[in-house]
Amino acid sequence: MAQTLYPRGTLKKIVKAHANRPLSKNVDILIFLNYALFMQELINEASIKSKRSGERGVTARSVKKVSEKTLRGFKG
Template sequence: MAPSQTLYPRSTVKRIIKAHSDRKLSKNVDVMIFLDYTLFLQDLIREASIRSKQAGERGVSARTIRKATETSLRKFKG
C-alpha cells in the first residue's frame, strides 16, 4: 500500500462510533481508539508471553491468549 493512502475511511469509522455512543465526538477520536486498541493488543501479547513461559511452553498458544485476555481487559476497562 502506498504511504499516501489511508488505511480506513475516517468518516465511516466516526459514524459507526457515534451510532453506538450517542455522544459528541472529538476531531481525532478514531485515532485515539486505534491507539488504545494497539496498546491493548501489545499488553495482551506481553501477558500471554509471560504466561506461556511460566507454563514451560515454547511459544504463545491460543489457550494462553484466552487466559491472558481477562487480565488485559481488566486493565483497559476504563
C-alpha cells in the same frame, strides 16, 4: 494520497452510532492507539504466561488465560 491503516470515516460512523455523544475530531486516532496498546499488552502478558507454562511460543490457550485480566485493565 497516503493510505491509512484503517478507514477513519467508517470507524467514526460506528462509534457515533453507539456513543450517543458528540465526538472530538481525532477520536478515531485515539481509539486506534488504545487498540494498539491493548494488543501489545495482551501479547506481552500471553508471552509471559506461555513461558511460565513451559510452552515454546504464544498459544491460543495462553491468550485466553490473560485476556480477561487485560480487558479489565483497559475498561477505562
